[in-house]
Amino acid sequence: MILQTFNLSKFFEGLRALDGVSISVPREALTLIIGPNGSGKTTFINTITGFYRADEGRVEYEGRDITNLPPHRVFREGIVRTFQIPRPFKKLTVLENMLMPLNNPGEHIRNAFVKKWVDFESESVEKAYDILEFLNISHLTFEKSETLSGGQLRLLEIGKALMTDAKLIVMDEPLAGVAPALAHEILRKIKELCETGKTFLIVEHRLDIILDYADRVYVMGNGKVIAEGGKEVIEKPEVVEVYLGA
């Protein structure tokens, strides 16, 4: 297991948004989290990536305790995430957005002045362009990201995650608003990446598209894990019930 949580809980003024969640994410596979709106999926991601402080429980990554590390430390441990509502750096171009998750030596003032970053930048720029081409948005490379549509912004979020060396990529509804053909292509690519050492933890609503790609599925309801297993779990009565009840 690359990531494990133990009884992870997060409360918002009495609301148990996460209520003792224990999830294990197997290495080099796609783990899917589903559940109705408000069941705590985004809160789970926010809590493991340091956006929220956990009120109870523990998060372990590669056997190390990373509970409540600040976001930049979680990233440096090797976990990158995307946002359900994309958060681009609006006035920056698509390419500049893509370059942000890299640790360019030129981000330090001294290196910036002596130009000890040009080689790194050249490589990064090429890599970014290749990923943008794969995502079919390379024609937007030099556009300000504020001009992108919702679907394009989601692709940019995915692109940023693919720029990093992170071993675990956590995505919050990456496929919302993405055309089915491209969505399948992205998922095929994700499966390919799983074979090259990456692990994906994905929250997604569009089961029709994603379910076949999932190696392991967790179903959440009211802040708890109500079912887990292979893709057949969605047929369990308790899962059907929480979906119909929602």
Next chain:
Amino acid sequence: MAFEALISSILLWFGIYSILSLSLNVEYGYGGIPNFGKALAVLVGAFTAGAVVNRILIAMYSIEGTTITQRSGFMKSTVDSIIASNPAYGIGLLVFTLLLAGLIGAVIGALYILPSAKLESDYLAITLLAIAEIMFMISYYNTDLIGGYYGAPVPDVLAFIPGELREWAFVALILFFTLLTYLFLERTLNSPYGRLLRAMREDAVALQFSGKDIMWVRIKTLAFSSAIASMTGVLYSFYAGNVVGIVNLFARVNWTFFPFLMVLLGGMSNNRGVLAGVFSFVVIWRLLDGYKHEIADLLNLPFDVNWLQYIIFGALMIAILYYKPEGLVKEKPIETEPIKELKSKHSEKA
């Protein structure tokens, strides 16, 4: 002669305010840090010259006197007469004071931004303003530290230049530092560092999920920009021959509000725009000041003419924010050489 004085004062203030506004642009235009206490870094420069270097010189020449103001005055006449026949002494003193101010400015800048660890940007702006105001009150009402409202004379580092040329020599000196600052910042900011600052301005929270330690970026940035602003304080103190131009009750207007106005007027995170903003501002400001009595007679103002510029600049600030928030020169993406290469490669294909 009045015309010559007008031109030299425009150039002088253009130089002083360019350095200061370029430094504010690093923090605010690029980094989005609302440093409403900008004047503090300028005060550090005055402090370095008036309180630190003055005391060193007073001790070196065993100068006696009752107050720091008086001792500084005696020391100034001793030191000025040495510099008059020894230019290297004057230049050495200038360089030493600038470096020391840069050092102290960097340390104070780094400490001063620490509250931003906990505060959102609105509260941060007020907090920074409050810190700067307190430091100014202490420096102004405590006459032992740096002379307070009596001021403290500082040496004339260009005392070797004949009196009638001194004004222009200072203009040249300050414009030289302005050019240096501009070239230095252009190079430092057209880089991944400049991009990092802009991303921080756009969304500091999201940036943390790209692995950036925002607090550390802010600390380094404020140290860097405050060092530059402190040097401005030194240059202006040496020009004026006294720290009173900085240690006074108008500091928040002259050394914080005006630079903000110039950055907004020129255009955020765009050094050339900032220079354009500074130049436009300084021309209007010096003309208003130079012809204020004529204007007062003409308009038959029902209030003191000195208020006129505050009213005009206040209105100008609102007008810019309302009608032209992007300023005179629009922000452009940072195009590093590798990005330019990629762009030309793919625009050929298209």
